[in-house]
Amino acid sequence: MKNQRRKFIQSSLLLGVGAAVMPLQFCAAPKKDEAIESTASKLAAFGIQLYSVKEDMAIDPVATIRSLAGFGYKQLEGFDGGKGILWGMQPAEFKALMTELGIEMVASHCNVFENLEAQAQQAAEVGIKYLICPWIGPQKSLDEYRAMAKEFNQIGQKLQSFGLKFAYHNHDYTFVDLEGQLPQDVLMNETDPALVDFELDIYWAHVANVKPSDYLAKYPGRFRLCHVKDAEAGTGDPHQRGVLLGQGEIPYAELIKQSKDLGMEYFIVEQERFPTGTPMEAAEANANYLAGLEY
Template structure:
């Protein structure tokens, strides 16, 4: 939790008229030296394609929201908040434990009925996977969740500690698998900062069993740590199954968080989403934790509208 478009250049390089213009220029110069018998009236071109079809692009068919983005609203009235979010266009939810459990005090059957009625899939929840895991797993399974996700481990002091954490992840994954659920780890920036000459995230990736442990890439935290998200996804294909979509304003050098509304930051979402779709990414979850001249619910609505109406990859 806590690149310009090249359309104009592409058009000029691929527009059939470019060839005709170039040829015309050549003929215009050369025709003065051509014998008259080789000169004939120009034939009228019929049905010449003067336009090149635009590059085919796609939109996200579905996307979700991490409910932590509207944590205060969830605490006040979880059902009303979830209903409003579904109305904004979110078809998936990812939860967190806000003090009432990952189901906000609702019984699993009641929670599943709510999401079903809203037409929303409760994909996952961030949870403390190191305590009462079996009980949490039973409830999550009954409520219709697919994943329980570890959202935070804190910066470990040594690489050996990260290796031990990787083994804990394997154990958690084994337990959740026995309940018919999946396990994933959500990164922050600290696993993308070098330690002992090694990237801790690499240690977690290399020392966990792909059959037991998936990963959720928080694109924002990877980006602000100075690592290229698309390149890292390509380094470990099929390991990242979920991601947090977040945008970041330009670094002001003051160490503050840089989260902003989609479309007003500098993270190249189009490239990242396109690449990730071919590398095993299944779920795209919106998250925003910093709000400038906007409330959390207003931001949630605007971000959904951006993904529905403007964003293409």
């Protein structure tokens, strides 16, 4: 009888311990899941290059900018569409629009080889951070790229006096071998990091068969802005491979995480090809993609 009672007590104690432990196990599981979820991040802000909706900007720039803000874009990157980098608006007018909508013009593509000071003055008045050279065209030799790098340094130094930064935006031609080197490497190595930043057009690097993640890692801290656009899988005319974000082969979740760790600050949507729909519909779809993307 005593043995039976002893066994009963031992069994009861074991059951009690099990009952106490089980709820802790079940409570711990959600915490583990929550920890996993907390490692995923989303972009707090992203922008759009206004060239993506150039036709709409030409008709009514204010209405177009209002619509883009409604899609969720918090940043704009401009270009000179024939009315100047402020699209015919005075600096105070443009700045008031940005303030009203809660967005900012972080950069503008422009002709940095002409009227630089006048453009810099306008940019400084509205709080633009970067003036960007969007195109130099394929040069005939590496020496010509070295000369261009020297001029970039001079432009960057001039913009510093206005409180602005200078950057160069690539196309595919700087990632095509010339005299045994990539011209982009020459531009990277021959420019002063204190004077010249770079905007990586991820699409153009990708279609030139350069892995954007590898190139970013090769020059940490040099790329502060990037153009975000996708490319359909395969080969062919690089001008005809553009698709909406998420419909191509570029792994943006991975790239965004890595590039932020390497100094990337601004993620700017650019859409140049529209397989379906209008430019504004593409702008909205791309904004929805980035807003929901976890990295």
